[in-house]
Amino acid sequence: METLDANTLLFSVKGMTCGSCAAHIERAVREVPGVVDVIVDRPTNQVRIKTSSDTGQADVFVRAIALAGYVAQRVAP
Numbered sequence: 001m002e003t004l005d006a007n008t009l010l011f012s013v014k015g016m017t018c019g020s021c022a023a024h025i026e027r028a029v030r031e032v033p034g035v036v037d038v039i040v041d042r043p044t045n046q047v048r049i050k051t052s053s054d055t056g057q058a059d060v061f062v063r064a065i066a067l068a069g070y071v072a073q074r075v076a077p
């Protein structure tokens with residue numbers, strides 16, 4: 001497993017039931033400015049988001065994922 005760098009945020013997301021949920025979340029997160037990469041792992045319900053700057057972004061992603069219809073909680077770092 002790769003290590004988390006300073007600009008990578010990890011979230012636990014509730015409500016993903018299929019691949020289109022994962023795609024839906026990925027699309028919503030990619031619309032947030034500053035996102036470099038998004039990995040949605042459905043088996044573990046985790047969403048890993050790599051950004052160009054970590055500053056104050058966690059709440060923005062929680063909101064973006066909520067607007068897509070899912071509940072996200074930051075788990076790390």
Ligand SMILES: [Cu+2]
Pocket residue numbers: 016017018019020021022
């Ligand atoms: Cu689904």
